[in-house]
Amino acid sequence: MLNLVVAMYKVSLLTGSRIYRRAARRSVALLTVAAAVGCASPGASRPTASSGGNGGSTPVVAAGGAGGAAGAGGVDGGPTDSSSHLWPCAPPADPTQPASTLAATGCMDPAALTRFVSASHGYEVNSPLWSDAADKDRAFVLPPGGKIHVVDCAAEPSACLDAADDGKWVFPAGTTFLKNFGFDGKVVETRLLVAQSNGTWVGYTYQWNEAQTGATLVDADGASVSFNTGSRTVDWTFPGRRDCTECHTRSAGWTLGPETDQMNRVPSAAALGSDNQIDKFAAAGLFDQAPAKPYATALVTPYTGQLGSPPASATVTDLARSYLHANCAFCHRPDGEFSSVDLRYKTDLAHAGLCNAVPAKGTQGVQNATNLTPGHPELSTLWLRMSTLGKGRMPPLASAVLDQDALDLVSDWIKGIQACP
Ligand code: HEC
Numbered sequence: 404m405l406n407l408v409v410a411m412y413k414v415s416l417l418t419g420s421r422i423y424r425r426a427a428r429r430s431v432a433l434l435t436v437a438a439a440v441g442c443a444s445p446g447a448s449r450p451t452a453s454s455g456g457n458g459g460s461t462p463v464v465a466a467g468g469a470g471g472a473a474g475a476g477g478v479d480g481g482p483t484d485s486s487s488h489l490w491p492c493a494p495p496a497d498p499t500q501p502a503s504t505l506a507a508t509g510c511m512d513p514a515a516l517t518r519f520v521s522a523s524h525g526y527e528v529n530s531p532l533w534s535d536a537a538d539k540d541r542a543f544v545l546p547p548g549g550k551i552h553v554v555d556c557a558a559e560p561s562a563c564l565d566a567a568d569d570g571k572w573v574f575p576a577g578t579t580f581l582k583n584f585g586f587d588g589k590v591v592e593t594r595l596l597v598a599q600s601n602g603t604w605v606g607y608t609y610q611w612n613e614a615q616t617g618a619t620l621v622d623a624d625g626a627s628v629s630f631n632t633g634s635r636t637v638d639w640t641f642p643g644r645r646d647c648t649e650c651h652t653r654s655a656g657w658t659l660g661p662e663t664d665q666m667n668r669v670p671s672a673a674a675l676g677s678d679n680q681i682d683k684f685a686a687a688g689l690f691d692q693a694p695a696k697p698y699a700t701a702l703v704t705p706y707t708g709q710l711g712s713p714p715a716s717a718t719v720t721d722l723a724r725s726y727l728h729a730n731c732a733f734c735h736r737p738d739g740e741f742s743s744v745d746l747r748y749k750t751d752l753a754h755a756g757l758c759n760a761v762p763a764k765g766t767q768g769v770q771n772a773t774n775l776t777p778g779h780p781e782l783s784t785l786w787l788r789m790s791t792l793g794k795g796r797m798p799p800l801a802s803a804v805l806d807q808d809a810l811d812l813v814s815d816w817i818k819g820i821q822a823c824p
């Protein structure tokens with residue numbers, strides 16, 4: 404039987420992060436939720452605060468038949484785990500003990516297990532992380548009454564490292580983020596990233612069976628499988644739990660996609676509606692204070708893919724810098740894992756630690772290579788590291804397939820740079 408827990412759940416604005424400390428201080432709301440959750444299936448009790456939630460089913464990955472196939476059987480566990488749900492898709496009471504099946508997290512639609520629960524808010528980013536060509540769907544679930552805070556570096560300078568962090572979205576404790584990964588309409592993996600009451604986030608991940616009837620918790624060390632999509636076999640690696648926070652770091656603000664220039668878009672997935680995402684979330688009352696219009700300029704989508712095509716007006720610099728921002732800047736920022744290279748979009752090239760910069764970590768075996776040698780990708784560790792699966796590969800984890808579109812793009816960008824600024 405499902406453990407009944409009446410808990411005092413502290414919903415304080417997340418982020419012990421030095422960047423967002425101020426934002427947290429401003430908005431700390433000790434929202435006490437004393438919730439008695441009934442013995443119903445997870446997902447049955449709706450938080451009244453989530454009335455705006457309708458973007459839950461995002462069928463780009465879990466297209467068509469998959470949902471139907473999962474519906475009737477209910478093969479996947481059900482609420483047998485010890486995790487308790489104060490609201491649909493609440494973080495597990497003990498973050499070291501996530502539910503052993505995805506269904507038991509309460510994050511998926513009980514009627515179509517590969518889709519996100521209806522209380523979730525589906526969204527897209529403009530510039531995605533490359534995940535070995537997988538299609539992805541994304542959503543978040545806010546705790547009851549929880550609001551998103553958008554950091555305004557001019558108004559609250561101490562909330563930011565510098566102006567390049569403007570427009571970061573900060574989510575309250577109790578938030579759960581969801582991401583599906585799939586191929587050919589089948590889901591191979593569902594990742595969960597949850598905000599704990601102590602201000603840190605943890606991630607864990609679930610492995611889908613090929614029949615799409617259920618997903619089970621991946622071991623903390625990760626796993627590798629061959630996954631039959633129905634038309635081909637894909638080699639797939641599930642990151643370990645510690646890998647999540649190699650990228651989802653405190654200094655980068657834990658969540659990596661949601662910031663105004665990433666979220667400023669009309670989704671390409673029809674299921675997410677035809678409104679601008681920020682307008683939609685503002686109308687649903689999800690912000691403590693909605694971003695002012697006009698919204699920050701949208702990052703361009705770097706190349707044609709699941710999220711559409713780049714605008715015709717985008718320059719190769721816009722495209723390449725957008726890609727590097729989304730895929731690399733959470734580690735390559737002044738307070739990041741490798742700080743002498745700053746790949747944030749708003750950091751100008753002169754201050755990125757790239758142009759004619761002598762590499763701190765070697766030349767990838769190429770004589771006279773610098774981090775970025777104008778006109779010469781083949782003499783630039785930036786490009787060299789992206790173009791190898793071997794030693795020195797960037798990004799250093801969670802990818803085992805070269806991103807050829809990105810390589811071409813970054814190559815064109817470097818070729819077009821005549822001299823360092
Ligand atoms: C190589 C770095 C990297 C690793 C490792 C990684 N992620 Fe992410 N993740 C990202 C980036 C970048 C984004 C945002 C871009 C996007 O959504 O495509 C993201 C997005 C997400 C999101 C949507 C919320 C957000 O932060 O934007 C979830 C959920 C998520 N990841 C979960 C996980 C979990 C769980 C793990 C570990 C099992 C993990 N990730 C490992 C880089 C990484």
Ligand code: HEC
Nearest residue numbers: 649730731734740741762763764765774784785797798799
């Ligand atoms: C998970 C964190 C992480 C991510 C993501 C990441 N890097 Fe790195 N990067 C590092 C670390 C750590 C090093 C130092 C590597 C070493 O010791 O050889 C490094 C080194 C580099 C260097 C060499 C700098 C020098 O001065 O020697 C370049 C260039 C680079 N990365 C580019 C990129 C690019 C481009 C991406 C995205 C496609 C990326 N990195 C993604 C962590 C990361």
